[in-house]
């Protein structure tokens with residue numbers, strides 16, 4: 001069942017220097033029980049996209065297009081109606097658990113508040129649910145932790161609390177915006193393990209935002225590659241790794257450790273991402289793309305279903321044969337085999 | 338090189354790291370002797386103010402009542418401390434001794450007047466501070482949280498109030514409306530809310546963009562709830578600091594107005610007026626205690642509230658960061 005449908009979403013921030021088109025015509029969809037990964041470099045608009053879906057953008061942002069949760073249109077929804085959905089039907093996990101919990105409220109108070117915002121239950125019942133929630137994300141002696149303040153917990157524990165909080169009201173949509181980026185490597189692995197378990201248990205559609213393709217490979221069903229506010233490629237995970245279609249994706253894959261074959265140094269895509277304040281006219285990757293044609297510099301290619309590849313779509317002018325050949329060669333998939 | 342004391346400090350800081358900010362603040366406050374002494378003084382002052390009726394019945398000198406025995410028959414000066422106490426403290430009424438002397442040339446009892454003056458000062462300090470803080474919180478939080486035009490209007494209003502010359506305006510208004518207890522309280526509150534208001538506005542502005550506020554919104558909390566449940570508790574620190582400073586300011590302002598004769602009506606005892614009573618005819622030259630007693634008490638009281646406020650600030654924000 002299709003749970004989240006985003007259609008031609010555009011999110012623009014008003015700034016002193018002019019409008020910044022952080023999300024520029026993004027379309028995507030996620031089914032219940034599926035995990036969609038969104039990957040892309042820092043600043044490509046991943047957080048702007050997730051905040052748009054949650055309706056959490058600052059006042060300086062305007063948004064057009066359509067976001068549907070189930071059948072319900074979210075764009076243009078009144079604040080009070082959106083508030084009822086947030087934390088109940090959809091929830092989000094933030095990047096930095098150090099800052100996303102209120103430092104002067106006990107963990108328990110925050111969890112109980114989250115429950116009672118959406119469920120008509122007694123304090124005692126909410127308390128029981130909160131303890132269960134903490135136990136479910138693998139927090140030892142949850143009863144004691146309820147009384148703790150956030151700064152008494154380690155980063156990993158805090159992120160578990162944040163995850164528990166997001167799951168308390170059994171949301172249908174869960175957005176995780178780089179849930180492990182702020183954590184050390186061992187903790188990252190533990191949180192990913194937790195996400196993997198939860199994936200099986202909660203029947204929610206999950207959008208997992210990351211700049212780490214390794215995480216995508218482990219957790220996601222589908223993946224969308226974002227570049228400078230647009231989705232340039234979307235594919236089932238296995239397909240993306242086996243037959244990457246977009247030159248930007250090739251670069252991303254080549255820069256993964258262990259994939260660039262004989263070369264010692266990690267591959268880096270030449271050039272830098274464009275400023276979203278003054279983006280290039282055509283394909284936004286064209287200035288960095290070795291295959292760019294004249295047409296690429298004036299008109300972006302639309303995101304079209306790749307002819308020979310089931311379930312994937314790519315926004316690129318290259319013909320299928322070239323894409324298949326170069327993709328395998330440049331992204332280092334061959335070396336892996 | 339680190340001294341033993343600093344090492345001791347570092348050790349305790351390290352040990353208390355796992356405690357909550359509030360516990361940390363209390364731990365720091367407990368080591369701040371200046372603040373503790375100030376607090377002790379304030380407690381004693383409150384007891385002294387509450388004891389007013391006791392002093393009245395003990396001396397037999399009701400407040401605001403002239404006593405012929407309180408004025409020296411020959412010099413016509415108010416009698417000095419311990420006047421008539423040679424026979425012990427037993428006698429009552431007109432003939433009873435003046436422990437701290439008389440407070441003016443009508444022979445009011447200094448001890449009784451000081452005690453009731455303390456009562457006045459504390460009431461004005463507390464009520465004016467309460468009003469000040471209510472207005473400051475309301476406008477400061479609204480300006481900081483809502484932002485935009487609302488913020489611009491409130492911020493300009495703060496600037497305007499800050500630019501007003503308080504004494505000039507208060508004296509003019511006192512002449513126009515006539516002074517009363519409420520007048521003094523209101524005029525003080527009207528001219529003091531802008532300062533803590535600015536602090537609260539700044540605090541809320543920086544808090545509102547913190548991620549935990551976004552997280553609370555993510556969970557479906559309304560703006561009202563975010564302000565009341567998530568932001569207000571973080572303002573308790575600055576609130577206590579500026580409340581303490583504001584009490585000091587209000588007490589000093591009342592004393593100034595009453596000294597100038599534009600403050601409280603005559604039937605309400607006031608330290609400021611007691612000081613001004615010593616001025617006509619150079620009374621204070623022959624009877625300096627007339628000025629010394631209320632003056633010292635006023636200075637110590639204002640100092641105590643100010644030092645307590647400073648101590649609270651240091652305790653809540655040891656690195657001198659956001660509060661000032």
Ligand SMILES: Nc1ncnc2c1ncn2[C@@H]1O[C@H](COP(=O)(O)OP(=O)(O)OP(=O)(O)O)[C@@H](O)[C@H]1O
Nearest residue numbers: 013015020022041042043044045046047048058276
């Ligand atoms: N509140 C804002 N006002 C103005 N511009 C913003 C705002 N938030 C984000 N942007 C801009 O929008 C673009 C996308 O930002 P976003 O935070 O979505 O990137 P991201 O992909 O999440 O990056 P990261 O991986 O670093 O989190 C950036 O160019 C950023 O400068």
Ligand SMILES: [Mg+2]
Nearest residue numbers: 046047048177
């Ligand atoms: Mg981000």
